[in-house]
Amino acid sequence: MRRRIATVAVLFVIMVLSVSACSGSPPTPAAAVTPTAPKAPRTTAAWGFTVSGARPVIVNGSQDTSAQAAGATCDGAQLAADKRLGNQIVSGFAVGGFTTAAALLRHFLAGPGTAVDYPAASPIARLALASSAFQTVNRQVQAAVARQLKAGGTRVELSAGQLPTVEFSDATSDLYWSLRGTQGLTVTGHGSRKGGRYVGTLTYVIRDSYGFPVDDTLGGFGPTMRYLQTVCGAPRHAGGAHWFPDSVTVTVPFGQPA
Secondary structure, eight states: OHHHHHHHHHHHHHHHHHHHHHHOOOOOOOOOOOOOOOOOOOOOOOOEEEEEEEEOOOOOGGGOOGGGGTTOOOOHHHHHHHHHHHHHHHHHHHHTTOHHHHHHHHHHHHOOOOOEEEOTTSHHHHHHHHSHHHHHHHHHHHHHHHHHHHTTOSEEEEOGGGSOOOBOOOTTSHHHHHTSBOOEEEEEEEEEEETTEEEEEEEEEEEEEESOOTTOOGGGOHHHHHHHHTTTOTTTSTTOOOOEEEEEEEEEEEEEEO
16 A cells, blocks of 8 residues: 555656646747838939029110100191101011011000010020120120139129120111110029039020110111100100010020039
8 A cells, every 4th residue: 555655656746747847938939020121322412503693774765755855745747757657667677577676666656665575485586596796795694603603602693793785786687676785684594513514504584675765866767766755655645655675585505614
């Protein structure tokens, strides 16, 4: 009996030890790994520049109205005769191929005084672009812009003194009979640096006042047109003329060594 009890006790102890050895402590789970998002590539902002500048049209004799003819009386017969002459000149301009000159004088004679602006794609703008007068101004402006860029500037601002007016002096051109000596200039532009050069675009707005000052003897009809503009000027006098602002836009590529 004692032997069986001892045997059972031994077997019980062996069984308990076996269970303890097999069950053991559970393994500690591995810590979860949070995936790292890939870093975005570092980008560098593109270097660029802007250009702006204006030479405004100042008050001048081309803008005179009936106020500058105070006390003068508009003669109806003279007005009619001068208006006929003006329309004959318009026809002559058209026949001669000076289409813009014809349109501007016609607008002047009609007397609304509203602005006339010619875009870069217009025939008169293409003539301006090709003219030596404009090309001279363009070279001066581009050189002024390049000096500021080389000095480290990226927002180029041109003063009125750096913006010369354009003088169209070729009497065989529509530019002469349309604009002649212009009175203002606005420049805007933008660009960047590529391959050791500053490149971009400049846009010029050539500004003028279409009218006839005291000393304008243009082709011999200046004084007659001034009479219609001042003594018989619209809207005070029906059928009279009126000065108006006009402009031509020209866009060119910008390119200068850096």
